Amino acid sequence: MATIGDLLDVTTIYHEPAVETFPRGREILARYPDATRIAVPSHWNIPALHGNEGSVEDWVRIKRSTLVLGVKKGLTMRPNGRSAHFIAPSTSNGCAMACAYCYVPRRKGFSNPISLFVNVEAACAAIARHATRQGALPEPDTIDPAAWVYDIGENGDLSVDAAICDNVRDLVALFRTLPNAKGSFATKAVNRDLLAYDPQGRTRIRFSLMPARIAKVVDVRTSPVAERIAAIDDFVAAGYEVHVNFSPVILYEGWEADWRALFQEIDGTLSDAAKAQLKCEIILLTHNAGLHAVNLGWHPRAEDLLWRPDIQEAKVSEGGGANVRYRAGWKGRWLARFKAVLDETMPYCTVRYAF
Template sequence: MNFDAVYFEPDSLTYELGRQLKAQFANLPWIPVESHNSISEMQQKANAEFGKMKRNLIIGIRKTHKYVENHKVSDYLVPYTSSGCTAMCLYCYLVCNYNKCAYLRLFVNREQMLDRLIKKGRASETPLTFEIGSNSDLVLENTITGNLLYTIPRFAEEGAGKLTFPSKFHMVDSLLDLPHRGKVIFRMSVNPQPLISRIELGTSDLQKRIEAVGRMCEAGYPCGLLIAPVMLVEGWKALYTELLEQLRAGLTEKVRKQMFLEIILMTYSYVHRAINGDAFPGAPDLYDSRLMTGRGRGKYCYIPTARAEAEAYLRQEIKRVLGDVHILYVS
């Protein structure tokens, strides 16, 4: 990936990964900051600069390690080695948390974070599953840091329970030969290609995602798919039926036999509308006043009747096209 500059906490260079990144991006300007969470130069930029802001890399030390109970595909959401992303999905939920500062932040204290995670898993009387990819896309991040190459073998050797992470990217080849021992659940996020092209900017094409999950499954990783987020745009039924038919044609038999599905309907926000309108003036407006209602502070979700119709249609089409695949949840 091409970055314009690196903003870094000076103490990050006392860590092995920090020094690795310093050498890796030695040709870029390195700008010291007091905190990765508060870079005034970034905070003061106009919304129209959002895309350019994503071309900066932020390096720091993760200080917050609070585990959040999940009870979906995992038991806990775990803050891990990155937050934010270089992609620019127009609905990205991280924008709700970080506003226009949803750029990629890398945290160099991976040893500390994995030590804590392994300790918690070992202390549990029942096996736990830890979601380590809820704040970023770890497949994308791994192309910069190699953190999955560090995490997966060590957890396989020392950890109890399982790890899981989702992705919208196809760059999984370096993960295929790792000794994962079946302890890492890989989940690929999919959407109709027309929506990927117009809305999930900077992510991998659908066909590449389908091929990547097939390779991961063949390498022995337990695998699932997220149909997420489901966007009820004009013609959505035809789009999602086409997606399911492409999955039927493209997924390997091994994936189809053992996969599970997660279905998540889109949540949008006032912040998204403000940023997207300035940064991507030609992009579609995902807010639909006929189908959306307020949800919490400044957020919108689909009204109950629209959600019910979408769930019923998707369940019907999944069964018709893919058969009796296990749907873990619809949210």
């Protein structure tokens, strides 16, 4: 079975000059002593890397072989209100995986390997200060019954980041000390090193799941869906709160039967303890015309599933981007049917958020 480490063979590191003044920066550089180091003014401005809409060979090669190191400048919390109460300052950006629907390439050029920020102490301190100012959660809500929840992995996959350095371990340790706050991140990878992080119920991992035959097409370089499901019990036993993201929900002929089978697989795999704490998010696919055009150059089979103008319509995102989503008139009906199938097979799984 492939491991997290198999995703990476770092031979080139782009880094801001200040990276070497931070202990975490020196640790990461020492981990890859043979990698070519290229100093850049900013992790956001690497012309040789960002904007490369190359072939699949380049796309995957860059994700495997290239790492970017920078210093996080903005340390503000952004209100969310959906999956979390707040989006915390990212300790990473980009990913070693290559999911065909990922929105991050649209924001940071189409070549988006992992960028890690080496000033994790500053991010942790900013979260702690913010949580202290918040005080107690006034009342239970759909995000959490008792704690403010901070999404700590909005722009990457922390399970893979944890294979490179201890940023994720540091974040999990931080939330152990914050009685009124939890960390939360979604993942499509199983990194069993995280089982030793001792989260004490203060970190929520959300395993993203979809029918396996569809994931094999669109979830490129991720852990198999069955492996993600099988890991849930172990992560619950290790002290994590474990939820699932049914995301993205892609509509195609036969989708309902595939999802029912997935729900039955989950139900037949999880322990009673895991089921008792399980909640979920449901997120229907949002796609993008620019990403569609790029995908046609390296993964057209995915676009057979993702690009469906017959059932999609234009949508302007919260960030102002021009995207496409399933048509509003039908989306509500499909979502209601999805929830009904879920309730039939996993009635204990509360839907925290659906979109």
